[in-house]
Amino acid sequence: MADAPEILRYSAFAATPEGGNPAAVVLDAAHLDDASMQRIAAEVGYSETAFVIGQDVETHRYRVRFWSPAAEVPFCGHATVATAVALVERGGAGDASFETLSFETQGGRVELRPTRSTDGSVTVSFTSVEPEVRDIDVRVRDRLLALLGLGEADIDPRFPVRESFAGNWHPIVVITDPEVFHQFRFSPAEVAALMREQGWLGTVTVLHALSPWEFEARNLFPVGRITEDPATGSAAASTGAYLRDQGYPEQAIRIQQGRHVGRPSTLEVRIPAEGGIEVSGGATRIG
Secondary structure (H helix, E strand, O other), X not given: OOOOXXXXXXXXXXXXXXXXXXXXXXXXXXXXXXXXXXXXXXXXXXXXXXXXXXXXOOOOEEEEEEEOOOOEEOOOHHHHHHHHHHXXXXXXXXXXXXXXXXXXXXXXXXXXXXEEOOOOOEEXXXXXXXXXXXXXOHHHHHHHHHHOOOOHHHEOOOOOOEEEEOOOEEEEEXXXXXXXXXXXXXXHHHHHHHHHHHOOOOOXXXXXXEEOOEEEEEEEEHHHOEEEEOOOHHHHHHHHHHHHHOOOOOEEEEEEEOHHHOOOEEEEEEEOOOOOOEEEEEEEEOO
């Protein structure tokens, strides 16, 4: 019987010591089949576990797959950050060869730039795959809003409901009233069924604009058996793509997330004039 793989645990995008989104990382997963990866992800119980299934150490190119407790996910931002931090830590402090990394994922190729600060902590900036934004069918939009207990009047008129892709497809819903944003309720089973039907393997991204450059997010992930995700890198990238499509200029925005589940998180997003969206954050080892 093969030895059990080493499972590393990190918290990514934490805004406080108790914050961030936990992710597990298996750096040597080439020998694991799909059933084994699914089993490990379910046993760990985090929203995602990342598995490095192939690598070219000289060029720093890695093949990475992501699994929730319920199914494989094409791309996961917070587990991508956690995996990059784990690789840098294994490479040794101050290793200049880690200037860039490249992850081949089921959602496409993602380029990463890790940087190590003077205190030894590592921050990772990843650039998403080429994003895409599309209209959402009106009937699907209305079903989604109804499942969230929302109506047309609750939607910020500056931000129509659309679908955005930067590794996963995410419906983007921006709520005007902060009280409605903080208090809406939903049935996880019904939302998960709609997500599976529409191929939304990431999260339902619900936002409230705090200012032109800062948003608060709630990312619903019942399709992955997680009611609400505390920090979602793929959704942050998709939000950046959505905002660019809505005419936002080239700029940096900040997304606050996780306080509704007691794990405050901060994601920094840079929206370039074209190409992939850049998301930045760190990850710290758990335990």
